[in-house]
Amino acid sequence: MVSKTFTLPTDWYGKRVLIEFDGVMANSQVWINGHLLGSRPSGYVSFQYELTPHLKAVAQSNVLAVKTDTTLQPASRWYAGAGIYRHVRLIATGPVRLAPWSTFVSASKITEQQATIRVQTGVVNSSDQKKDISVEITLVDPQGKSSATVACPAQTVDAGKTAEFQRDLVVITPIRWDINNPVLYTAQARVVSGGLPLDDEIVSFGIRECSFEPATGFWLNGRNVKIKGVCVHHDGGAFGAAVPLQVWRDRLTTLKELGANAIRTAHNAVAPEFLDLCDRMGMLVMNEFLDVWTVGKRKGDFHLYFNDWAMIDTRDTIRRDRNHPCVIVYSAGNEIHDTPKADLAKRILNSLIEIYHREDPTRPVTQGLFRPNQSRDYDNGLADMLDVVGQNYREGEILAAYRQNSKRKILGTENGHDLSVWLALRDHPEYAGQFIWSGIDYLGESRAWPAISTPFGIIDRTSGLRPRSYQRQSWWSDRPMVRIVRRIGKNEPSPIDPGYELRTDDRLKVTQFADWTPLNLQPHSETVECYSNCESVEVFLNGRSLGPLPKPANDSARVWKVEFEPGTIKAVASNAGKTVATDEHHTATKASKILLYVERKEITQSWDDILRVEAYVVDEKGVMVPTANNQIEFAISGPGVIAAVDNGDVLSHEPFHADTRSVYQGRCCIWIKANASKGRITLTARSDDLESDMMAFEISSGQL
Template identity: 45%
Template sequence: MNYINNRKIHSMVSWKKIVLIMLLAISQTAIYAQVRKITSFDNNWKFFKGDVPGADKTDFVDSEWRTLDVPHDWSIEGPYDKSNPTARGGGYLPAGIGWYRKTFTLNETDAQKKHWIEFDGVMMNSDVWINGIHLGKRPYGYISFSYDLTKHLKYGKGQKNVLVVKADNTIQPASRYYQGAGIYRHVRLVSVNSVHFTQWGTFITTPIATTASGTVNVKADVVNTSNKAAEYTVETSILDDKGKIVKSSSTKKSVPAGDKIEFDQNLEVSKPKLWDIEQPNLYKAVVKLKSGGTVVDDQTITFGIKTSRFDAATGFWLNDKNYKIKGVCLHHDGGAVGAAVPLAVWEERFRLLKEVGVNGIRTSHNPMAPEFLDLCDRMGFVVMDETFDTWTASKHNGEKGYNLYFKEWWERDTRDMVLRDRNHPSIVIYSIGNEIHDPLTYPEGYQRYKQQEDVIKKFDATRPVTMALFRPNVSKVYSNGFAEHMEVVGQNYRENELIAAHEANPHWKVIGTENTHVLNQWLALRDKPYMAGQFLWTGYDYLGEADWPETTNNQGLFDRANNWKQQALQRHSWWSNKPVVHIVRKSDNAGSGNWVANWTPADFDTYDNAKVQVYSNCDEVELFLNGQSQGVKPKPANDSAREWDITFEKGTIRAVGKNKGKEVASEEFKSASTPAKILLTASKTNLRNNWDDVSFVQATIVDANGIPCTNADNLIKFTVAGAGEIQAVDNGNIMSHEPYQASQRQAYMGKAIAIVKGKRSGKVTLKAEVEGLEAGVITLNVTP
């Protein structure tokens, strides 16, 4: 009996201990979670387009201003107008001044903290005030920046703080391509203790990375803004993709008052999962700053364990495996959403680029948003991270751009980009300029290049530096000594010049920084082992750099609405590792017009001579028209298209690709009849109620048998009901001047899209209607 009672008592004590331990753990977790507080400042801004004297003052009345969330690009709202001062470069969309005001409160306990505001990007010439105090100006709209708010804040009940931002891109033309306008990237408030990790001050490198072992070096800057010196410990834990701690380390140092100290640690990870293009494995470093047993600051940094290098004879190596960088250049706009791009837009674009075979991205010609690089890390793209399109010399259609600010700002902007971006495993090379028009003489002109390279190396010596040279045989950079001193020689176009330069200087490391879609430029990469890679101009059609009535540059693999273009189909056959077959034909009779991927001519009566090409990486391709073979053609040694000239017949055209006699791929098109209905398909049917998540819903006009009517241009009207809304509409037509923020769009080649986002949990029903046709309906789900 006593044994049973004692057992009960012991059991009760044990449970009490367990409960106490759990409560302590929960308490410590709660405390830990609040050590470094990061608060989104995206919601509930007041906005006014135009200049407003006195809008920077705390007591200014903004109740009549528009309420919105950022990221926000007011320029994409239009309207298109040939007389807009942005002109050709900015795509004829508006420019001017935009004001943003946000009111917020802080608890009295927050008075013990340090607070800074982080902007991922404001376009452009931003001025920022807090409670009427001017904090600073930042001309470059692509750079992330922050301001310390601590001394100017009010705390406690009833005490309001007012953050004000003025964005001014009145001076035009400011760019050769569309920039956008306003607070077009995310904003956050960071709150820390007086002793804390500096912003972007923790740098993680992996000097040794093999499948057997990886060395992770962590350098963390700690600043003590208090008036008391003390000993602090930096404790680092490496977590794998399952959240399991695979290695930990701690370092203790004294941090003097008012000083900054670097903590340096090496952690050995056994049998790491390496980050590469095929398997982009990621780890997290949880870095805590402790005073005794108390955590006073913390940060979690995602990184990859990898090594990369460029070799003069064999090109690019990642983890001692030789790769060709099959890259694309991307501008920062997302088409219909402008410069304020939800991450899901990039996710869909990256998915399609991956399908083509793309493994590299050049951020042309400016820093991208941080989450863009996060996505490159997760999806396995190597990145050329680029700073500027201009130095001091101007460029046509962008004469009043960054060249006005370069001398004063280049060093700080370069430094901030490198500090912010250097922990991304996707980045393998930096570029400090695109087709720079400043004199590139040697040694005088080279000095400006070297100064920028030195700034990068000061903060990240692990990656090489290049620039995109323009017409090098004209600028003489190959003969005057300039290129000789570049770590990697990058050149835009004129591949034969780069090949000749390397073969005359075989110790040079070379890469194509900008290339077109034609066959001989692909062969320059395919056939030359020393050519590290190339970046096609471009991955996607982009706003601007177009002559009215065009508004969009159409050199992309895909158009604004995610539609495959002819060059994407051909590139797919060159770059994909899977069997590929694509059929295209000339749109007009007897080989005239554009290449299109359908079997429905605009005029059946006048179309009788069809020039057909098939893009394929298969050993042989056989073409059939209405079941009749049109012949078999082997794979050309130079990867060129296989061609047929055939008499057009309405019906079905089919191409079959074979390897070693076995069918491995095929494609077919059928001739469409009269439009009958609308078919809706979505890039995703489940959405999060989050600014960064959207679904692309494509409306396709089809005939009674579901065959796309590629010549249809009907007006498609969208209506949405339930827990979502339409963010934008588009059709990919570079000649269209229709507004993107609308609920209708003219079909282009039989298609249009609605970009749908959630606004609360629940179901969203989207309906697409065309007069006289059966409507299309689709339902999406929105979760928290």
């Protein structure tokens, strides 16, 4: 149990005071001054309680206490965290106020000339007498220009009752939210009674059209768009479950650069600011809330509470999330093990779909079906209850299900990395999209000790690119690109490269290396692969051409067998005979120094802001030494702290909260937080027998 003592500000006297939690892991109980306010078993849902009846007078101390219980383990397959790990806020308002998450803004009849915006909201009258109430609506466009304020028809609301208000407005020449132009409008709802403003709320929203069609897949603003998605869990690697928003900004930036345009929130409600970020960055979202229904996958998971809480949690989370333009589809569950009992599963699914459609009629519902041919979901009617039929893996099955019934809208809700998986999407217009497992390495579900996280991501825990990401980029990205890697076979009897120690589980073996520094520097055969979306790629070894290769019709890698020699290997990609992209690696010599690299050199004091600094071990010419495993010692001076360190190695058991970290494949990362509103932070990185490096950062007063 944790507690906090606080006193109310004097200007809060007479107000209604609420507390809102974005997520508490798990089985939380919240108390104020000894009074139990309520409990929530799920650690992922947001919730509110009113404190007012139990608060002490202004200037007297109040005690807020939160108890959590995560003793029943395992409670999930991945790392869930524990305690208060998301934001908490106190809200002060009057007795007449907007109901929590009741404001819903939707757009319809969208043309180039205009769009109809409907604003719906609920007002709670907590006073002891009836009130004549209206709600005034003001829209603000992306340039900050306000529309005229319009009022909803006034209503008389009895004491203790809630009333619903609605008003349609017209936006002239609307600017549409899009993955390439994620512009946001805002709507302000202001409660008015007796000419006085009593409460208000500002909600961001986007104007956009999207739909799933049986024969042609997904459409956004009149454009046929393939959903190129990734599944992500909620943890932030070295940060565990309490993740500063900048960590997600760095991760999503990397994924977008690879060509990803969508996120699946596997398999739970995410922090609300994560969806805010997807809104601002133009990432589509499959919003998934449930990993289990009544049949559990682990003894302590949500199946214990499903019957009592699933419908409530689903309702509340839809209300919280439905204004986000990034959300294009809801998922009612992931690989649900109730489906072998078709009658039970269909009853549950019907109840969930009713809630989704009632609370948000603007978005479809899917589900990550689990081996549907075994549970006969395509034959017993369960799959066709879904607005969009989703299936995990087994792409041939869902394509066959479409051929069986061409009215089905189909989507890959979880998919692998193989070339055949990509071709299923590329070559079938009816297949709306895929979400690969996974976008980012995550803690837990490591499959084989001593691994502590999965190696299945296209980026690792530190946002470092795995070589497999280059192939995905060659399929997803429209920008000309080429990347060159070495590949070894999984059947190698022993590791031929250091830092890539033999891993007994094939799923953990590293087989691709973005370098030209194998352990054996004597002549030997190397397999070189190039990933590119360009017409032609030519490889050069120390200036000698190894020959160009055209783009394969099946988008496979271009492969050269090369007799290794130290020096430089380079890939040159061209379109119509013109060079449009290059990539090269140099053979590293002896490790000589540390090189620090950072994308930006300013940081704010915000809890959600953080600087990621990469530390490389390089030779005297600045070439990264991929075989290095030096221990780097970090030191901070000035108003900053080391928040975390990591190197992305799934086998490393080094602590994340430390001032040292070994490098893995020549690299590690440190994250820095500011603990003052201004000043300069200096970072120094040292290691035995290596030249040190230093970098300075300024603390700014700007917004994250």
